[in-house]
Amino acid sequence: MTLKRKLFAAAAGAILAPVLVVVLPATSASAHGYISDPPSRQANCAAGKVPDCGNIIYEPQSVEGPKGLRSCNAGLGQFAQLADESKPWPAKSVGTTVTFNWVFTARHATSNYEYYIGNTRVADIPGNNQQPPATVSHTVNLAGYSGRVKVLAIWNISDTANAFYSCVDLQIGGGGTPPPTTTPPPTTTPPPTTTPPPTTTPPAGGTWAAGKAYKVGDVVTYGGASYRCLQAHTAIAGWEPPNTPALWQRQ
Amino acid sequence: MRLLLVAVALLLAGCGSGATASAPSYNAADVMFLQMLIPQNQQGIEIVRLSKDRALPADLKVLAAAIESTQQTEVDDMKGWLRGWNQPETMDMNPQAHAGHGGMKMAATDLVGTLEAAPDAEFGRKFLDVLTGQQQGAVELAQTENGTNGGVNAQARDLARRVIESRSAEVKQLLNFKL
Numbered sequence: 001m002t003l004k005r006k007l008f009a010a011a012a013g014a015i016l017a018p019v020l021v022v023v024l025p026a027t028s029a030s031a032h033g034y035i036s037d038p039p040s041r042q043a044n045c046a047a048g049k050v051p052d053c054g055n056i057i058y059e060p061q062s063v064e065g066p067k068g069l070r071s072c073n074a075g076l077g078q079f080a081q082l083a084d085e086s087k088p089w090p091a092k093s094v095g096t097t098v099t100f101n102w103v104f105t106a107r108h109a110t111s112n113y114e115y116y117i118g119n120t121r122v123a124d125i126p127g128n129n130q131q132p133p134a135t136v137s138h139t140v141n142l143a144g145y146s147g148r149v150k151v152l153a154i155w156n157i158s159d160t161a162n163a164f165y166s167c168v169d170l171q172i173g174g175g176g177t178p179p180p181t182t183t184p185p186p187t188t189t190p191p192p193t194t195t196p197p198p199t200t201t202p203p204a205g206g207t208w209a210a211g212k213a214y215k216v217g218d219v220v221t222y223g224g225a226s227y228r229c230l231q232a233h234t235a236i237a238g239w240e241p242p243n244t245p246a247l248w249q250r251q
Numbered sequence: 252m253r254l255l256l257v258a259v260a261l262l263l264a265g266c267g268s269g270a271t272a273s274a275p276s277y278n279a280a281d282v283m284f285l286q287m288l289i290p291q292n293q294q295g296i297e298i299v300r301l302s303k304d305r306a307l308p309a310d311l312k313v314l315a316a317a318i319e320s321t322q323q324t325e326v327d328d329m330k331g332w333l334r335g336w337n338q339p340e341t342m343d344m345n346p347q348a349h350a351g352h353g354g355m356k357m358a359a360t361d362l363v364g365t366l367e368a369a370p371d372a373e374f375g376r377k378f379l380d381v382l383t384g385q386q387q388g389a390v391e392l393a394q395t396e397n398g399t400n401g402g403v404n405a406q407a408r409d410l411a412r413r414v415i416e417s418r419s420a421e422v423k424q425l426l427n428f429k430l
Contacts, residue, residue, distance in 0.1 A: 036380055036426060046419070047426035058394075058419055061387055103380045105388040134365035135377045210420070233317035234310075234424070238417025246320035 032061040032164050033104040033132075035153055038092040040166035041072055041082045043103075049090055053081050061105045063165045067156055070116065072167035082167065091169040096143045098170065100153060102136040111158040115140050117149055129158040146173040210237045219251070226251040277336055280395070281402035284411065285329040286342035287392050292322040292329075295385045297363045298378070305374050311428055318386075318421060325410065332406060375430035383425045386418040393418075 036043050042060030045053030056063070056079050063082065065074030073082040081087065100115070110127025115138070123140040142149070149172055155164040206221035211234065214220070218229040220241065227241040227248040241248035299315040307315075333340050362381050369377050393411035396402045402411070 033384070036383060037376070039426065043426050046422055048423050049427075057423075058390060058415065059387070061384070101376055101380055103384045103387070105384050105391060134362045135380050137376075231317060231320060232313050234314070236417055236420035236424075238413035238415070238420065239317075239321060240413075243413055244321050244324065246324050247317060 032064055032106055032108075033102050033155055034060050034063065034164065035100050035166040035168055036103045037101045038094060038098065038168050038170060039090070040153070040168045041089055042079075042166065044090055045081070050087055052087075054078065056082060061103065061164070064162050065165065066161055067154075067163045069154075069163070069165065070119075070152060072150075072152065072165060074163075074165045089169045091148050091171040093171045094142075096145070096172060097139060097141055098151075098172075099137050099139045100151075100168065102132070102155070104132060104136070107131040108157045109159050111156045113138060114154040114156065116152040116154070117142070117145060122151075127156070127158065142170075142172055147171065208235060208241055210235050210239075214247075220248075275403070277332075277404040277407065278402060280400065281404040281407040282333070282336065282338045283342065284392060284396040284402055284407055285333055286338075286340070288389060288410075288414070289326055289329050289340060290342075291385070291389050291392060292326050294363065295382070295389070296322050296326075298366065298382050298385055301363070301366050302378060305378070306371060307375055307378070307430075308428060310424075314421065314424055315382075318382075321417070325414075328406075328410070332404075375428075379425050379428055379430060383422050386421050386425075389414050390418045 034040050034042050039047065039049075040060070041050070042053075042056050042063060044050045046057045046060040048057075063072075063074045063076065063079055065071075065076060069075055071083055073079040109129050109131055111129060112127050113123075113125040113136075114121055115123040115125075122142060123138065125138050140151075142151075149170050151168045151170060153166045153168060155166075157163060206223060208220040208222040208227070213232075213234045214229045215232045216229055220227050220229070222241045225242070227250055229247065230249050231247050233239070233247055239247060241250070296319050299319045302312055302315040330340050362385070366374070366377055366381055393414035396411040397408055397415070402408055
């Protein structure tokens with residue numbers, strides 16, 4: 001490598017680095033799981049139901065920390081939002097028997113799954129040091145609890161010292177007790193069907209817009225060219241017309 | 252005309268610097284990213300195809316079909332790039348070789364078979380959870396490609412950006428379905 005090239009590479013790195021920091025969450029890519037339904041806090045963040053969640057929206061499966069914690073964010077600074085009780089966490093209305101569904105990106109051998117309400121362990125489900133199957137759901141009896149409750153679910157990995165943490169906010173029982181004053185009603189969150197365009201999308205100029213539902217035959221412009229829709233879909237960042245010839249035909 | 256000449260000159264300069272032996276257009280991380288994303292995408296395609304014969308919300312079927320066709324384009328592109336680099340399309344099956352990529356995503360667990368066998372009453376929930384995990388697994392591969400010690404190839408890195416954006420947006424939709 002010539003000095004000139006080195007300098008160029010260094011300059012390019014210096015230019016690119018801040019951009020990458022903004023766009024891409026810093027990560028040690030190893031992988032994991034969380035509760036999808038009733039939605040955990042990280043699931044609500046990734047679903048766009050809670051504002052200003054930070055990088056957790058890219059990796060709700062990564063709330064990993066040492067075993068034995070009792071926090072929603074596994075003590076991780078980069079996911080501090082998950083432990084912020086002032087955020088408007090939606091609480092799903094449920095009965096006293098609740099089925100928790102998990103999403104995994106890696107199926108670590110499992111010692112057990114624990115569910116806590118406060119300091120009380122309300123369920124302990126063995127994993128038998130086996131890999132989880134394709135899908136995992138646990139039905140937990142929450143009889144005796146009513147009103148707004150925060151459940152902390154912990155997935156304890158058997159071949160590491162770590163666990164994965166998911167906090168799930170629930171509204172147990174029909175009428176129940178009113179939610180605490182710190183929690184605004186979930187009606188204030190925008191309806192999930194309208195997907196705001198992600199801020200990471202480069203403005204390319206044109207009528208194409210992430211979040212918009214297109215049907216076959218619709219015509220958009222993007223980057224100075226015109227495209228006709230070949231397959232119905234809702235546009236998302238990363239599916240810009242030049243990159244998705246199966247969805248868009250250049251006119 | 253003068254503008255055109257300048258543009259051509261810049262283009263040639265760009266080509267020149269890219270073609271010298273000391274500046275490889277790709278590295279081992281790029282190759283591994285593509286070799287891992289190809290089967291990840293293919294398994295994702297197998298999963299979304301299972302939605303066709305099931306009773307699911309129309310919106311979910313539309314999303315599944317769009318995932319299928321966009322990921323097929325990606326697979327075709329990736330295979331083309333690997334061929335152009337004279338690199339195999341399939342990966343070194345030694346799991347240790349992929350430790351830096353967070354290990355093999357293609358776990359032994361039979362995701363597709365399990366979903367296929369699920370009764371209708373359970374299919375929707377399982378489909379959402381398996382597909383969500385599958386797509387987030389692709390994000391993890393892409394974060395590695397675009398992270399420290401990641402890839403250097405501009406096309407592969409742009410694909411990684413698109414994977415992070417599109418899969419995160421897909422997951423956002425998946426997490427909003429009530430089944």
